[in-house]
Every structure is written in C-alpha cells, then in structure tokens.
Amino acid sequence: MQIDIFLQSIVTLANAAFLTIALTVPSLVIGFVISVPLAFMRASDSRYLSSAILAYTYVVRGTPLLVQLFLIYYGLGQIDVIRHSPLWVLLRDPFWCALLAFSLNSAAYTTELFRGAIQAVPRGLVEAAEAVGMSRLQQARLITFPIAFRAALPSYTNEVIGLLKASSLASTVTLLEITGVARRLVSETFAPYEIFLAAGVIYLALTYLVTSVFRLLERHLAGAEPKVARETAMLSLRRISP
Amino acid sequence: MNGFAIQFLHGLCMTVLVAAISGVLGTAVGLAGAASKLSAYRIPMWLAEVYTTVIRGVPELLVILLIYFGGTAAITFAIGRYVEISALSAGVIALTVIFGAYSTEIFRGAILSIPRGQWEAASSIGLKSWQIWLLVILPQMVRVALPAFCNLWISLLKDTALISVVGLTDIMRVAFVGAGSMRAPLTFYLAASALYLLLTSVSLLAFRRLEQYIAVPGQLR
Numbered sequence: 375m376q377i378d379i380f381l382q383s384i385v386t387l388a389n390a391a392f393l394t395i396a397l398t399v400p401s402l403v404i405g406f407v408i409s410v411p412l413a414f415m416r417a418s419d420s421r422y423l424s425s426a427i428l429a430y431t432y433v434v435r436g437t438p439l440l441v442q443l444f445l446i447y448y449g450l451g452q453i454d455v456i457r458h459s460p461l462w463v464l465l466r467d468p469f470w471c472a473l474l475a476f477s478l479n480s481a482a483y484t485t486e487l488f489r490g491a492i493q494a495v496p497r498g499l500v501e502a503a504e505a506v507g508m509s510r511l512q513q514a515r516l517i518t519f520p521i522a523f524r525a526a527l528p529s530y531t532n533e534v535i536g537l538l539k540a541s542s543l544a545s546t547v548t549l550l551e552i553t554g555v556a557r558r559l560v561s562e563t564f565a566p567y568e569i570f571l572a573a574g575v576i577y578l579a580l581t582y583l584v585t586s587v588f589r590l591l592e593r594h595l596a597g598a599e600p601k602v603a604r605e606t607a608m609l610s611l612r613r614i615s616p
Numbered sequence: 617m618n619g620f621a622i623q624f625l626h627g628l629c630m631t632v633l634v635a636a637i638s639g640v641l642g643t644a645v646g647l648a649g650a651a652s653k654l655s656a657y658r659i660p661m662w663l664a665e666v667y668t669t670v671i672r673g674v675p676e677l678l679v680i681l682l683i684y685f686g687g688t689a690a691i692t693f694a695i696g697r698y699v700e701i702s703a704l705s706a707g708v709i710a711l712t713v714i715f716g717a718y719s720t721e722i723f724r725g726a727i728l729s730i731p732r733g734q735w736e737a738a739s740s741i742g743l744k745s746w747q748i749w750l751l752v753i754l755p756q757m758v759r760v761a762l763p764a765f766c767n768l769w770i771s772l773l774k775d776t777a778l779i780s781v782v783g784l785t786d787i788m789r790v791a792f793v794g795a796g797s798m799r800a801p802l803t804f805y806l807a808a809s810a811l812y813l814l815l816t817s818v819s820l821l822a823f824r825r826l827e828q829y830i831a832v833p834g835q836l837r
Contacts, residue, residue: 436812437813438812439776446803452800564689570682574674578673
C-alpha cells in the first residue's frame, strides 16, 4: 500500500466523479418523470392497464442491468431501421446508451416503489377529495401524490443510491466514470488496492452526500404536513409492504 | 445459435452455482453480522457497522474488481511469481461479502421484530443462550425475513452477471462471446435476458411457496 498513489488517484478519480454524476442525475430525473404516470396506471383499477405496466417493470426488474445496457449498446445496431434513423447519432455513443439504459431501469424500480405508496394512501383522503369535487387529475396532483411521495421517500433514497452505484456499469461500455478511470489506472500501474480503495472512498462520499440531502428533504417535508395524516399513511404503507 | 445452446446451458449452470454458493455463505455471514450487531460487546458491533456501511455504499462491480485484481496481486506477492486468482473464486468471495452485508441488515431487523417476551420466556424455562437462538429466535425470525430475503436473492442472481466482466463463463459471458462471433448481439442478449428472467421467475415462485408453507395458519403477517 503506497499512500502517494492512493492520494494521487483520489484526485484523478474525483474528476471522474463528474461523469458519474452526469450519468446518474439525468437518469434519475428521466426515470422519475416516466415513473409517476406509470405508477398511477399501475395502481389504477383497470386490470389491463395495470398488467401492461407490470409486464414492463417485471421484465426490467427481473434481468440484470448489465444485460439491458449491452442490449441497448450492442443490440440496437443490429436493427436496420434504427441504424438508418437520425437517432443513430445518439445511440452509437456509449454515453447516451448508458443514459437510456439507466433511465429505463430506474423508471421500472421507481414505478413499483410509488405504486406501493399510492395504494397505501388512506382511502378516506381520496374519498374526501372526491367529495369536495376535485377532478381525477387534481386528486392525483394535490392529494394522492404528495402523500405517497413522502411515504416513499426513504425507499426512493435507496433507489437513488442504487442507481449511483449502478452507474459503475458504464465502465463496461468504455465510459470513463469513476470505475472506468480506476480500471484504466490499475491496468497502467498495477496497484489495485490503492486505486480501487480510492474509488471506494469517493463512492462512499457520494452515497453519504445523497443520504444527508435526502434526510434533510425528509425532515423538511415532514414539517409541512399534519402529523396525523403522515402517521396513517406510514402505518398503511407498512401494512402493505413489509 | 444452435451450437450456443449447450454453451448457454453451461453458463446457466455456472450462474446458478455461483449464486447458490455465495447465497449460502453470505447467509452465514449475515447471521454472524446480525448477531454481532445485536451483541452487548462494543467491538463486534462496531466492526459489523463499518462492514455493512462500507459495502452497501460501494458499487458491486468495484468490490468484484477489487477482489479479483487485489487477490491476484496478493497471491503474486505471496508466491513470488504472477498467478491469477480464478474468476470463479474471486466472484464467489465478492458476492458473499456483498450478500452478507445486505442480509445482516435484514436479519437484524427481523430479530428485533421478535417480542422481548420470547427471550424472557425461553430463558425462564432454562434454555441456554445458543438454544434460545437456535430453537426460539431463528425459526420465528425466518418468517419475518423471508420476503426481503427473496428480494436479496433475486438481486444476487442478477449481480452474478457482473462477474462476467472479470471473465467467468456465466450466461452473460456466453452471450458476450456469442454476440461477438456471430455478429448478432440482439439475439444473444435477448436470449440471456430470457434465461435471467426464467431464473428470477422460478425463484419468485419458489419463495412464494415457501412463504405459504411456513406461514402460521390464521395469523396475518
């Protein structure tokens, strides 16, 4: 263990963290945006709609992200229609492929997470919203989603950390994010302990950052609602998902 | 594609083998971890806390790479000439370490959910400490831990794909080699997805049956 290699690689890898973040944050945002309507469809009473969304989440959650990434990066090129479409400029670039794979993956996990929370919103609150004459959209926007989001926040934090860690797979499609740079440095210097440990330290710092930010957000949102509503929401969520 | 069917079968066996070995070893690590987290002694508690925090905050791929390349460096240093650690053993060690960290948390939570009275009742009828664990706590803990354990097992199955990065010939590796040599990546990766989906679906069904089997009749979980 040479301490100078360790310190040097921390600096180099900290620069690579920007690419990790540039992959993780947009994927999370896209995944979130897709997952909210999907979660409402998945939680809806229509069985066809619900099972169509289930098919998507089941397949994505049942296969490794690495397969999905390779399917998009290597596989899409096999389809002629895609190769001749203008989208090919984006899809032959590993960055956009990784972004697409991570977004679709994150959307599936987040959909199921929000679905659980939406179904756990106390029936009475939804009925009350209906009784005062809110439209379906208003109910979802003003009542169901805010309550469900707060209840799902701790699990969503786990999803954020999961995707941050999953972004290390981008190194397998030649992207030089933290793990990619670490692998290259190891092959140049053959000092695996120092460099991989340095990469681990940076990932730990990032996960710590995510956890603290979301803990603040949780505390912030917890103060913004009546205590009774939160407790009933949490209680019923606990009853559905153990 | 024809010649690759048998290769895929070998890959499937390898994936199941790696997952099963690391699942069993990881469960043992997890039980030990949960016991030390709940122990009255400061040092084991603290060590287990560091272990789970670090492993759960670091990508699985990085753990695999560290153990593969680090293990090679360690053996090379010990023997004096270049010897590579096999991808299989590096992968099993890495996945055991990862599975152990996550299952520690699951088992800890499940053990904490068992009412204090159970411990007191067990010790008042004169059971020894190890008897309390083996006969009273573990059987009840399993019921609580099973749903989360099923999720963990499924993510272990999926994580085995990462070992292909260091050269283990599992489903993923077969697909990668086949995709390259036949120039048909879409076909091969779809086949790999189907195999993984098969494994996760079978696991899901098996765990559901097990849950029904060990459920206490008439008791809502």
